[in-house]
Amino acid sequence: MHNYTYFIFGYTISTNFKLPSLTQHRKTDNIDLNVIFNQQRLPECLDDENSRHFTFHNNTLDLWTNNDSLLMSYSIGIKALIKSDNEIFVDTKNNLPPKVTQHVLLQGILGLWLLKRGEFAIHGCTIKKGDSAVIFAGVSGVGKSTIAAACYDLGYQILSDDVSLIELTPNSIPSVIPSFPIIKVTPETLNKVIQNKASNLSPIPVIDKYEARLGDQFHHNKLKLEAVYCLSTSDKVNKLHFEALSGGEKFFSLLSNTYRNFMIDATNTGAKHFDFCTKLASITNIYSITRPTKGFYYREVIKHTLESFVPLD
Amino acid sequence: METTFSKENLVSRNPQILFSVIDNEVVLMDIESDRYVQLDSIASDIWITLSEEMTFGELCTELQNKYDVSEETCHQNLSEFLKELSAAGYVTKK
Numbered sequence: 570m571h572n573y574t575y576f577i578f579g580y581t582i583s584t585n586f587k588l589p590s591l592t593q594h595r596k597t598d599n600i601d602l603n604v605i606f607n608q609q610r611l612p613e614c615l616d617d618e619n620s621r622h623f624t625f626h627n628n629t630l631d632l633w634t635n636n637d638s639l640l641m642s643y644s645i646g647i648k649a650l651i652k653s654d655n656e657i658f659v660d661t662k663n664n665l666p667p668k669v670t671q672h673v674l675l676q677g678i679l680g681l682w683l684l685k686r687g688e689f690a691i692h693g694c695t696i697k698k699g700d701s702a703v704i705f706a707g708v709s710g711v712g713k714s715t716i717a718a719a720c721y722d723l724g725y726q727i728l729s730d731d732v733s734l735i736e737l738t739p740n741s742i743p744s745v746i747p748s749f750p751i752i753k754v755t756p757e758t759l760n761k762v763i764q765n766k767a768s769n770l771s772p773i774p775v776i777d778k779y780e781a782r783l784g785d786q787f788h789h790n791k792l793k794l795e796a797v798y799c800l801s802t803s804d805k806v807n808k809l810h811f812e813a814l815s816g817g818e819k820f821f822s823l824l825s826n827t828y829r830n831f832m833i834d835a836t837n838t839g840a841k842h843f844d845f846c847t848k849l850a851s852i853t854n855i856y857s858i859t860r861p862t863k864g865f866y867y868r869e870v871i872k873h874t875l876e877s878f879v880p881l882d
Numbered sequence: 883m884e885t886t887f888s889k890e891n892l893v894s895r896n897p898q899i900l901f902s903v904i905d906n907e908v909v910l911m912d913i914e915s916d917r918y919v920q921l922d923s924i925a926s927d928i929w930i931t932l933s934e935e936m937t938f939g940e941l942c943t944e945l946q947n948k949y950d951v952s953e954e955t956c957h958q959n960l961s962e963f964l965k966e967l968s969a970a971g972y973v974t975k976k
Binding site (some may be wrong): 604815816817818820821824834837840843844847848850860 | 900902905906907908909911912913916918920921
């Protein structure tokens, strides 16, 4: 069985599945995680007395948990079993396009693996600003991917396009760990935002998105987190509204923007997550940016956040 | 549900409730119910003051020393607040 090694979210990962959009890592020893594809038949579910069952995303994702394992099953035909900290078994349907398998592995499966380990990411993109990084977070559809795409098109260095893993060092300086050097955009974003780099983007079947390799625009090293911008929309504003958050609002903004926050209960990581969010909230600048529901405002957001650190109102 | 607090009642935080102070505001988390609560500035101050088990009377005295409020008002408002916290399982009363 040939193995391929990749460096993702700061971990050396070995797998027998060749990821179509990532370059292999030179280092092949000290493997942190083995991801083994289609070598053993995975159970249909976990049904012992300690198991719990959850469904997400309009029943397209099933998750079973018990004291030992997590079993996830995507309706498109991928199953993953996480039994230990350093091993994941994956089953895929034969006709699943490799880019789709790659997408599910890099986000869904590794996202859950990180959560199980008590590591937390913000659902948002991370852009390099000077010697630091800023995160743009928010729910699906609010515009964070649009900002990521615009930054990519403008030549900014990017640490992550969607899942921003944060490390709190012992002396409590938060850093963002780079994820992997791929950016994904929707067809609408490709048409309306990408001006210079459309030719770099290729379609990902099934999930209706496009992807590009970041190449030199991927920032490989972790950076100190300077600020988190939480995006939202409102019918009650007719221009961008910036507000510095304080106190409990900072905590709740991180809670609601934690990647896969709906799986925190399933992974029994509530207490760790609370500790993480409250520490991060105490030491990080967090802002809310509210934009009008209709229209694209990404240029203004970029101007007021990346070009000038102190947002204007 | 608790009806009233007397000066002699011992009050303490429920040790199963996680909490954190962010910019002088307290956020509570009940792991059992996955419930989060943000306390306003005065409620946060009460929670912080209740750092160890104390009588209701002692707690009132501490708060009166900080805020310009009569003993009767303090007693009444604090009693109502602690009733809510007690009903939610965040504090215990003996």
